[in-house]
Amino acid sequence: MSELLAVRDLAVSYRKVPAVRGVDLTVESGRTLAVVGESGSGKSTTAHAVIGLLPRGGRIDRGSITFAGQELTALSARGWRAVRGREIALIPQDPAVSLDPVKRVGEQVAETLLIHGLESRRSAPAAAADLLRRAGIDDPARRARAYPHELSGGLRQRVLIAAALAGRPKLIIADEPTSALDVTVQRRILDHLGALAAEENLALLLITHDLGVAADRADEIAVMSDGKVVERGPSAGLLAAPGHAYTRQLLSAAPSLSAEPLRPRRETGEPLVSVSGLRKDFGPVRAVNDVSFELAKGQTLALVGESGSGKTTTARMVLRLETPTAGRVRFDGEDITNLRGERLRLLRRRMQLIYQNPYASLNPKLGIADIVTEPLRAFKAGSRKDAAALLDQVALPASMLKRKPAELSGGQRQRVAIARALALRPDLVVCDEPVSALDVSVQAQILELLVRLQEELGLAYLFISHDLAVVRQVADHVGVLRAGDLVEYGRADDVLHRPAHEYTKELLAAIPGHLENAA
C-alpha cells in the first residue's frame, strides 16, 4: 500500500480567521476516504486546499500536502495547472451551477483533454463522448451536443464525473457530489463512481455531511469538527464503536442511521384535511393525478417523492395557493375547493407553511420581532409585544428580537420561521422540506421541536420530504408520490417496513447507511 496523498498538520485561515487547525489525513491508491462533518467543520476547506483552489482570502498557514511524493503547498501557478485535472480532479457539489451554461457539455468534457494535450482538437469530441458513456450516459454522442440546462441534475453530475475522469487522474475529490440530487439518483451515481474508482485504481476523497453516505462508500472515515479531525478509522469499526463524543453525537443525529420515530405513531383520529381525486394540469403537463388522502388532527402525514413527483403542488392545493383542476379539498368538514375572497383569507389563518430554505424565506431587511409578528398584524390579532412569547415557544431567547436574519444561524432562522407559522395558532402546518437545508445535528433539533410543538398545540403536519430517513422519524401516515401518482399510501410502519410498491422499495433501499444497517 502506498500513500498517494498525505496531509500533515494543515492549517488554513480566511483573513486571519482559522478554518482548519492542524489536520492530518492520508489516502492510498484505490481506496476511499470520507471526510465527514457539518458546515463550518473545515472539511470543504481541506479538500480545496488539496487541489489548490482555496476561495479568495484563504491561505495555508502551516503544514504540508504531499501528493505522490511531490509537495503541493510550494507549487507555482504553472505547477498547479499540471496537477489539477491531470493528477487530482474535482467533482463539485452542485451540478446545477457547476457547468458553464453557454457551452455544450461535450466541449466541457473535452476541455480537460485539450488543456493537458491528451487529445487533439480533431480527436477530442470522440474521446469526450466515450468519457460520457463511461460516466453512464446513454446515447453519449447526442448528449455531448446538449447544453447543461437541457439535462437533468443526475445527468449533469455524470457530465462532471466524465470531465473529472478525462485527465486520468490518480485522485478524485468529490465534494458532496450528490447532496443536491434525489436519493435514487444519488445512489446510482455513487455506485457508478465507486465502480469506476475500483476499475481505475483511483483514490477517492469523499467530502460529505452524511455519515450514512460515508458508511456505505468509504474504506476509512475521518470525522471533522471545528477545523480538526476528531476521529479517524476504518468505516465499520468507527461506526460500530465511535470513540469521540462528537462522532457519537453525529451518529445519533444522522436520520439515515436511526430508524426510531421521535414519538409513538398515531393511527386514528378525527380528520382535519381530506382530499379526494385531486388533479392538477399545468398546460399539457399533468403534475398531480387523482390523489386522495386524509390527515387527522394532531397527526403527521408525510408526502414523499423525488423532484417532479407533484408533492409540493399537492401541498399547495391543500393550502389553496393553487386551484385544483379536478377533485375536492375538505378542511375541518368544510369543502374549501372553490373558496375565494375574504373567506379564503380567513381560512389562511388556520393553515400555515414552513419553507425549505430558512435563508430565503425571511425578509433580510426586517428585524426578528417584525418577522414573527407579521401574520398577527396582518390579521389584527396581536402586535409586536407578542414576539417574545412566540420566540420562547421555539426556544429562542428574547435577545434575538432586535436582530436581523443574517445574524442568525440556519437552525435559528428555521426556528424563527416556525414561530412565525405558529403565531396565528393554526390547525394545519405544511412543512415543505423543513430540514433539508440544515446540518444533521440541527436537523435533529428542529425535528424534535416540531414534534414537541405538535404535542403541545395539537397541530396537524403535512410533511413534504424527499428524505425517507427523516420521514420515518416523524410520520404517522406516509404517501409516496411518483410522477403525480400516489403509488402507495398507508400507516407509516406499513409503508416503511412492509412496502408494497416497487418504487417505495427502491426509495427505501436508496437511503444511505441502509447497507450497513441491514447487515
Next chain:
Amino acid sequence: MTSYVLRRVAQALVVLWAAFTLSFVILYLLPGDAVLAKLGGGEASATVTPEQIAQARAEYGLNDPWPVQYGKRLLAALHGDFGRSIATGDTATHMVLSALPPTLAIAGLGLVLAIVFGGGAALAGTYTRAKWLANLLLSLPPLGISLPVFWVGLVLIQIFSFQLRVLPALGNQGPQSLILPAITLALPTGAVIGQVLAKSLRTQLAEPYIETVWAKGAGRGRVHFGHALRNAAIPVLTMIGVVAGQLLAGSVVTETVFSRDGVGRVTTAAVNGQDIPVVQAVIVLAAFFFVVINLAVDLVYPLLDPRVRQNPAARTRKELVHG
C-alpha cells in the same frame, strides 16, 4: 425561434408607432403655434394679417380636426413624409436624412471606441493580478460617467487642437475631424459598458462553474476569456442596446461643442425655431435607431446564450438576476 423573431419585430413596430403618436400629441395638440412663431417672430410681426395666418394654417393642415390631422400625418409618415420645415421650406425628411451621415460617423466610431476602451478597461482590470493596476483600471468607468460631455470636449480641443495642434478643433473636414467628437461621445457610453462588464465579470468569476474550469487545470486566460467573458457579455449586450440611444442624444451636445453639422445641430435649430415637422422627424428617426439596435441585440442574444434559444422568456429572468 421564428416566432421569437416575429414577436421582436412586432414589438419594434409598436414602439415606432408609439413614438410617432406621442410626438404628434405633444407637438401638434399641445398649445404653442408654429405658424405664429414663424410669422410673428421678428420685425415682420406688425405686418402679418389674420388672413395670412389663416392661409398659412391651411397650408400646414392645422385647421383639420385632430383625428384627421393624425390620420393624414401617420399615412404620410409611413411614406417617409413628415411635412415641410416651417423654417426652410425643405422637406423635414430630407433635412434630417442629409444631416445623418456625419452624425452616424461620429456615433458609430463613438460606439466602437466605447466598446473597445470600456470593455478593455473592464477585461484588463479584472484580469490583471497587480492590485494597483486593477484599482486604477476599474476606477476609470465611474470617473468617465461623472465627467460632463461638453467639458470633456472643450478640454480635448484645448489640448489636441490648440496646444499640440495635431487635430482640427471644429468642422466636418476630413477623417481627422471625427476623432475628437467621437472620443467625447464615447466617454460616457464606454464608461457604462466598462462598469457593467466589470461587475458582470466579477460576478461570473465567483460562480461555481469557474471553479470547475480551474479544477481541470485551466490557466487564467482560458478561465477569463474562454468561460467568464461570454457569460458576462450577456447583460452588457442589453446595456449596449440602451446606451446606443444615448449616443444620438449625446450628438446634440457634441456637435454643438465641435461646431459640426449633423442631426444634433438640426435638432437644436428645429427645437429653437419650434419647427415641428423637423422635430417630429428627428424623434421618429431616433426611435427608429433605438428600435433597430435593440432588435439587433435581441437577435444576437440567442447566439450568446443557448437558454434563450429554447425559451426566450429566460432572458427576462437573467436580466433580473444580473440586475
